[in-house]
Every structure is written in C-alpha cells, then in structure tokens.
Amino acid sequence: EDKVVQSPLSLVVHEGDTVTLNCSYEVTNFRSLLWYKQEKKAPTFLFMLTSSGIEKKSGRLSSILDKKELFSILNITATQTGDSAVYLCAVPDSNYQLIWGAGTKLIIKP
Amino acid sequence: GAGVSQSPRYKVAKRGQDVALRCDPISGHVSLFWYQQALGQGPEFLTYFQNEAQLDKSGLPSDRFFAERPEGSVSTLKIQRTQQEDSAVYLCASSPWTGEYGYTFGSGTRLTVV
Numbered sequence: 335e336d337k338v339v340q341s342p343l344s345l346v347v348h349e350g351d352t353v354t355l356n357c358s359y360e361v362t363n364f365r366s367l368l369w370y371k372q373e374k375k376a377p378t379f380l381f382m383l384t385s386s387g388i389e390k391k392s393g394r395l396s397s398i399l400d401k402k403e404l405f406s407i408l409n410i411t412a413t414q415t416g417d418s419a420v421y422l423c424a425v426p427d428s429n430y431q432l433i434w435g436a437g438t439k440l441i442i443k444p
Numbered sequence: 445g446a447g448v449s450q451s452p453r454y455k456v457a458k459r460g461q462d463v464a465l466r467c468d469p470i471s472g473h474v475s476l477f478w479y480q481q482a483l484g485q486g487p488e489f490l491t492y493f494q495n496e497a498q499l500d501k502s503g504l505p506s507d508r509f510f511a512e513r514p515e516g517s518v519s520t521l522k523i524q525r526t527q528q529e530d531s532a533v534y535l536c537a538s539s540p541w542t543g544e545y546g547y548t549f550g551s552g553t554r555l556t557v558v
Binding site: 427433434436 | 548
C-alpha cells in the first residue's frame with residue numbers, strides 16, 4: 335500500500351533556529367515528491383522534487399530528495415514567526431492522485 | 445479501515461449530471477475538510493466541518509456545490525448540473541482535533557465531466 339509518513343508531527347522552535355522536516359514514502363512508480371505549506375485552508379506549493387541529490391532552494395527554504403533511501407527533507411534556516419504553518423509532503427501514486435503525509439505543525443516562537 | 449476512505453475512486457459524469465462523492469473519515473475524527481485539486485495545481489479549500497456543523501463553506505465555487513455531514517461522521521459532497529470545469533480530484537481530509545492540524549487525507553475522487 336502506498337504511503338507517505340512525515341516527522342515530527344509537531345515542532346516548536348525559537349525565531350532564528352534552523353529546522354529540518356522529514357518525509358519518507360513508499361509509492362509504486364515514484365515520479366515526484368511535493369512539499370506544501372499550509373497556513374490557513376489549502377496548502378500552497380513549495381517544491382517539486384524529481385531527481386535524487388539535487389537541492390531545490392527558495393530563499394531560506396531548501397529541500398532535497400534521496401530516491402535510494404526513499405525520503406526527502408525540508409530545511410528552513412533563520413526561522414521567522416511567519417514560517418509557522420503546517421508543512422505537507424505529498425507523492426503522486428501510479429494514477430497521479432496525491433498521497434499526502436499528515437503534516438508537520440511548525441510553531442516559531444518570537 | 446484505518447485511513448480516510450473516499451468513494452468512488454473515479455467518476456465520469458456527463459455534463460449536466462448530478463454527482464455525489466463520499467468521504468468516510470477516521471472514526472472519531474472531529475474535523476473534516478473537502479478540497480478540489482485541478483490537474484497540475486495545488487488543492488483548493490472547499491469546506492470545513494467540525495462534527496456535524498459546517499463551519500466554513502466559503503470555498504464552494506458555486507451554489508451547485510453542496511456538502512453535508514449529518515451525523516458528524518460520513519460526509520457527502522454533491523455537485524449538481526456538472527460542468528467541464530468541475531473536472532478535478534476531490535480530496536477529503538480528517539483530523540482528531542479542531543483546526544488545521546494533524547490531518548489525514550483520503551486518496552481522492554477523480555471526477556471527469558465529459
């Protein structure tokens with residue numbers, strides 16, 4: 335059965351800290367892994383990863399995929415209170431429907 | 445089962461037909477969300493239930509869309525007089541808590557309107 339597992343479930347850090355969020359997957363016919371940030375209602379897209387070992391960066395956020403070990407990490411450096419959100423990982427299955435992780439709730443304390 | 449179950453997995457509807465999409469959340473989960481995800485895009489919020497109460501339906505795109513959760517468990521999303529732009533994957537998610545936290549997504553229903 336296809337599955338996506340995220341850890342930790344929740345994380346509380348202080349502003350300025352660096353955090354690493356984890357996503358592991360078991361999905362048949364893997365094509366890509368997606369990271370989303372959800373602050374209010376619907377997730378907003380962050381990254382799509384398809385190639386192992388190539389880091390994607392956007393400002394203080396970066397992500398990398400390890401297709402051999404079947405996981406991805408999302409790093410956030412110099413965290414700010416605006417980074418507080420739920421971070422979701424998703425992987426399309428063989429029918430292109432997304433298998434979602436449960437998310438990591440990140441709280442940044444000032 | 446242990447997860448959020450959605451049915452049918454796939455639905456092909458003729459334009460103008462009414463459809464009903466079902467979501468079985470994890471037993472005991474308080475919160476239930478519906479999302480619409482068009483091809484190549486992220487999920488868009490449709491509506492939110494806390495138990496049987498529909499607390500937010502601001503994302504429903506038109507009055508052709510209707511959702512209910514009468515006993516606080518199973519939810520149904522109904523789309524009347526379907527149109528081609530309704531073609532999308534409809535995702536359901538549930539959480540044991542109130543608010544948007546720690547939720548489990550179903551695998552979705554892919555609706556194709558022809």
